[in-house]
Amino acid sequence: xxxxxxxxxxKVTEKGKDVELRCDPISGHTALYWxxxxxxxxxxxxxxxxxxxxxxxxxxxxxxFSAERTGGSVSTxxxxxxxxxxxxxxxxxxxxxxxxxQFFGPGTRLTVL
Amino acid sequence: xxKTTQPPSMDCAEGRAANLPCNHSTIxxxxxxxxxxxxxxxxxxxxxxGLKNNETNEMASLIITEDRKSSTLxxxxxxxxxxxxxxxxxxxGSSNTGKLIFGQGTTLQVKP
Numbered sequence: 001x002x003x004x005x006x007x008x009x010x011k012v013t014e015k016g017k018d019v020e021l022r023c024d025p026i027s028g029h030t031a032l033y034w035x036x037x038x039x040x041x042x043x044x045x046x047x048x049x050x051x052x053x054x055x056x057x058x059x060x061x062x063x064x065f066s067a068e069r070t071g072g073s074v075s076t077x078x079x080x081x082x083x084x085x086x087x088x089x090x091x092x093x094x095x096x097x098x099x100x101x102q103f104f105g106p107g108t109r110l111t112v113l
Numbered sequence: 114x115x116k117t118t119q120p121p122s123m124d125c126a127e128g129r130a131a132n133l134p135c136n137h138s139t140i141x142x143x144x145x146x147x148x149x150x151x152x153x154x155x156x157x158x159x160x161x162x163g164l165k166n167n168e169t170n171e172m173a174s175l176i177i178t179e180d181r182k183s184s185t186l187x188x189x190x191x192x193x194x195x196x197x198x199x200x201x202x203x204x205x206g207s208s209n210t211g212k213l214i215f216g217q218g219t220t221l222q223v224k225p
Contacts, residue, residue: 004156031211043157043200043215056210091156098211099145099204104156 002026004105006092012111013082021077021108025094032075033095033102034067038088046090049075050098082112117201122220125195131188133219135201138182144205146177147213148186150197157200157215160186191223 005024013019025032034046045059049069060066064082069075079086089109093102118136125131137146147162161168161175163184168175174187188195200218204211 033212035213035215042217043151043213045212045214048210048212050210056212059212093156095211100211101159101162102149102157102211102213104158107156 004092004094004103006090006105006108008108009106010109010111012113014113015084016081018078018080019082019110021079021090021110023075023077023092023094023105025073025075025092026103027073029094029096029103030072031095031098031100031102032069033093034075034077035091035093036088037091037107038085041088043091046077048098079110082110084112086110087112117203117216119199119201119216119219121217122222124222124224125188125191127193127223127225128190131186131191131195131221131223133186133188133199133201133221134183135186136183137201137203140181140203144203146175146181146184147202147204148173148175149200149202149213149215150195151200151218152194152197160199191221193223193225195221196223197221 007022030051032049037043047067048056064080067077089107091107093104095102148160149157151157163175177184198218
């Protein structure tokens with residue numbers, strides 16, 4: 001079956017603009033995670049969704065970052081007023097249950113000029 | 114979640130077994146050991162995980178010491194396609210959302 005998909009694969013934006021990144025998890029997976037990978041920080045957790053529970057937002061670096069998951073499926077990560085330090089690869093992962101193996105998408109490479 | 118320590122890099126000859134060590138001396142009783150790898154320019158890929166017993170699947174074997182303070186991931190017959198960064202992660206799994214805290218990992222270079 002289809003894996004986790006993310007769009008766009010690449011995004012170049014200007015400092016101060018807002019961006020939206022999309023994640024389509026594997027069908028039926030209830031848990032969805034966002035991570036980002038930058039040269040200076042490695043792979044870091046951002047946010048987690050599980051069913052109808054309140055999301056775990058503990059990894060979001062600032063209030064410019066937000067995410068939502070509609071209908072328990074597709075998720076959108078929004079970064080407002082982008083800064084150059086937001087440049088990174090943003091990875092989405094899903095799993096059938098929290099604690100089980102996570103399947104990662106190919107990522108969205110964000111470049112803020 | 115407990116912290117892990119891995120060597121920054123390792124080499125392995127193609128066709129030989131690759132043994133990747135991980136120390137997790139502060140692991141607690143309800144924490145699992147997970148291994149993921151990341152091949153260049155791709156998202157991380159799940160390999161295997163375990164709690165106390167040794168585990169084996171089609172990709173690898175995981176050996177966990179009796180005191181659970183360290184573990185070894187074994188790729189029995191490494192190929193060039195196994196060249197990647199390997200991450201050892203300790204997590205409480207479902208009792209802690211399952212989020213993964215990645216360290217720096219071990220860069221495994223498989224050489225012909």
